[in-house]
Amino acid sequence: MSDGPEAILEFSVIDESDDYIVIAKPAPLIVHPSNGRIEPTLLCGLEQLLAFEMANGRKPAIITRLDRETSGLVLVAKHTEAARALAMSLQNRKAEKEYLALVHGHPDWEEIDVDQPIIRQGLVQPSAIWLKRTVHPQGRESFTRFRCLRRWTNARGSFSEISCLPLTGRTHQIRVHLAHLGFPIVGDKIYGTEESRFLQFIESGWTEELRRDLILPRQALHALRLKIPWQREFREWHCPPSRDLLEFGKA
Numbered sequence: 001m002s003d004g005p006e007a008i009l010e011f012s013v014i015d016e017s018d019d020y021i022v023i024a025k026p027a028p029l030i031v032h033p034s035n036g037r038i039e040p041t042l043l044c045g046l047e048q049l050l051a052f053e054m055a056n057g058r059k060p061a062i063i064t065r066l067d068r069e070t071s072g073l074v075l076v077a078k079h080t081e082a083a084r085a086l087a088m089s090l091q092n093r094k095a096e097k098e099y100l101a102l103v104h105g106h107p108d109w110e111e112i113d114v115d116q117p118i119i120r121q122g123l124v125q126p127s128a129i130w131l132k133r134t135v136h137p138q139g140r141e142s143f144t145r146f147r148c149l150r151r152w153t154n155a156r157g158s159f160s161e162i163s164c165l166p167l168t169g170r171t172h173q174i175r176v177h178l179a180h181l182g183f184p185i186v187g188d189k190i191y192g193t194e195e196s197r198f199l200q201f202i203e204s205g206w207t208e209e210l211r212r213d214l215i216l217p218r219q220a221l222h223a224l225r226l227k228i229p230w231q232r233e234f235r236e237w238h239c240p241p242s243r244d245l246l247e248f249g250k251a
Contacts, residue, residue, distance in 0.1 A: 011045060014073070014237055019082040021050070021060075022226075023074040024239045027218040030068045046076060053078055063087055064097070064226065067172070069187070072099070072223025073239045086228065090169060095228040099164040099174055100241055102220035102249060103183040104193070106151045106158050114177040118142040118170045129198055132190055133172045135180045143167040144177045156215060159186065161249060163224075174221065186248065187216030220245055 011029060015022040023042065025031070031042045046060045054060070061083035063075040077083035089095045119139030121127040133139075145165040152159055160183065164174045172191070178184060179191040189198040189210075197210060206217050222245055227236040241249075 011042060013049075014239060015235075019078055019230075020063075020086065021046070021076045021078060022237050023076060025066055025071060025074045025223075026242060027069045027071045027244075031062055031065050031074070042074065050078065061087075063090065064223070066223055067219070067221075069189075069218035070099075070221045070223065071239075071242045071245075073226045073237055074223070075226060075228070075237075086230070089228050089230075093167060095226065097166060097223065097227075098225040099166070100222045100224045100245070101162045101164050101174060101178060102186045102245060103160050103162055103178055104157065104186060105183045106153075106160055107146075107148045107162075107181070107183060109148065111145070111147045112181070114142075114144045114146065114181065116142060116177065116180060118173060118176050129190055129195060131171075132195065133170070133176045135176060140170055141168060142170045142173050142177070144174060146178070146181075159249075175219065186220040187214050188219040188221075189214065192219075216244065216248060218244075220248060 010026060012024045013021060014024050025042055029042055030039065033041055033043070043062065047054060050058070050060055058079045061077045063077055063083065063086045064073065066072065066074055075086065077086050116135040117137060117139030118133050119136045121132045121134040122130060124134070124136050124138060145167065147163040149161040149163055162178070162183070166173050175185055175188055175191045184192045189201050193213060197214060201210060222241045223239065224241065225236070225238050227234055
């Protein structure tokens with residue numbers, strides 16, 4: 001991936017068949033057009049890449065969506081039948097997704113399960129950020145399994161590398177559950193050290209003040225592995241962490 005602004009235009013193909021294509025998405029490439037903004041999107045790139053299929057009546061459907069600032073694996077169906085089958089596998093919890101997160105702090109556990117419902121925060125308490133979620137009894141069932149892979153401390157603070165396996169697929173689930181445990185993801189503008197950082201970023205963009213507080217310009221979350229049933233067998237894909245996370249993770 002390039003270091004300059006053009007990096008947001010780039011993604012790579014990990015695997016492809018007549019039915020699906022698996023993409024390695026960089027941050028901060030957005031998946032779909034948002035809020036009327038004119039900017040590169042993964043969907044636009046896919047439409048160019050799959051122009052021949054689309055000219056013959058097929059339409060790509062993104063099955064595993066990632067936030068703008070999350071990197072890693074994205075599974076895309078090439079036609080309606082594949083989209084339906086792959087989406088049902090996820091809905092029925094037959095697929096397995098693993099993420100890698102770099103968080104603030106050192107957990108006192110090696111493994112932990114978080115079974116806490118999630119709801120949009122503004123529905124149960126005042127919230128300056130419309131899309132922010134929170135743990136609340138009125139929320140939807142949400143379950144994530146975490147495993148601490150390693151811990152380190154350096155001049156910037158204390159950090160840990162966490163394997164995250166979400167068994168459900170709620171919006172911001174991993175970010176919400178890690179923040180609930182007291183270990184927010186490095187660079188997370190909404191669930192990190194202070195939610196006002198998100199509003200500050202929206203108003204002024206990336207600044208030196210934000211860099212001092214957030215350290216990374218995007219949340220340190222990466223879709224590392226995906227395993228899903230397809231045609232009576234399992235397909236599994238891996239996507240190595242991006243360079244910015246590898247560099248940050250050096251003790």
